[in-house]
Amino acid sequence: MSKHEMPLPRTESYTVRLDVFEGPLDLLLHLIRREEMNIYDIPIAVITEQYLAIIRDLSALDIDRASEFLVMAATLLGIKSRMLLPKPPKAVAEELGLEEGVDPREELVRQLVAYSQYKEAAQELRQREERMAKVFTRQLFLEQPEGPAPLQGLSLNDLVKAFEEVLKEEWTWREVPREEIPLREKIREINFRISRSPHGVRFRDLFSRGGSRLEIVVTFLALLELMRQRRAVVLQEGVFGEIVIRRVLVSETATGDAGDDDET
């Protein structure tokens, strides 16, 4: 039984948790189903009222998700008001770009119908996923990249702490990054640096001063990715030793296969 099928009390204060819904469309579909509305002829005033009552408390959501629900609230109110107002004279309608005889709900309904289809398709995919979860093929054996353990002499927690230290330092933060910093590029950059230094590169030296905070974060992510791909190893000698990043040598991988090297 999906969490959406729980019966909700029709009292003034809804105690529905908004985070069980994938978004405003999901919530609207829930209301339509619960109230047994005809999706092609939604009573807009009713659904708007119920929607607003449910989203009364957005404090549990982060700002992005909360704003998505608010945008839909505004949309619903807009549709409702357009349905209540008399049709504007032809001249005004043309100026506003409104088509004749178009139901103000049409766009929303189209969106809801489309979304519900993909939601249903996702359910079917989920069933397939569950079926396949019990099935194994040889391809699986090749999933995990081979190579030495990426962390030696320290734990992941230690590495994270070291990163937090880097963040705390007083860099000259350039708050607004100049441009996008693709992960791919950072990966290439780090790979190049550790290739050139056989004894490794110090962790702190990976991060360029004068860069933006975003760049610092992307650099760390790039390092993690290289570790995941078993192309870099992070070492610490002794409890307070320097943390060093080293390239994985070809001889260290079981197959002796260097994997894809970046063109430099």
Added chain:
Amino acid sequence: MIWNHGKAILEAILLASPEPLSVRRIAEVIGLDEKDARILVEDLKKEYSQPGRGLLLQEMAGGYVLTTRPEYGEYVEKLLAPKGKGLSHAALETLAIIAYRQPITKAEMEGVRGVKVDRSVETLLERNLIREVGRRDGPGRPMIYGTTKDFLTYFGLKDLSDLPPLSVDTSDAQLILRNREVSAGSQADQAHENEDEHQAS
């Protein structure tokens, strides 16, 4: 060529192949024409589907694959670690949209889902279920995404046409929308709704 001999060879190359094996490839390697190769595969598949076997021969991602039987999944899981957690609802919905509408941009995905898709897309990329297939011409030259071969094996699909059909035709012509007169209809609507609300409370 003796038929059973061919079946034995097929079995061997199925195990050895790191990827789903296409009929064409099978034909090439064994030295048959494609029609015979297909019959050979079907024959072996039938053998595996007999009770008492631990494997199945399935068609997936454009070729044939030997898989373990789901009923013995728990033992295989004991041997290897259990398969990673399934996808979240959000990722699955996003993936469905991409699968049916590919190639598609993030903005278009968000248009359908009504919410941001950045996190879902990152997860799906990480799991290699989708990939960047290029950029769309026009302002911003946004990235477009499509599904991968791993997507097919993850869900046990033969190819994209094996996706379950969508329930309703999305073409606008099919949408039966009652095109009421906005002014007249809405007032009747409002009266009707007020009535409903009073009855409900």
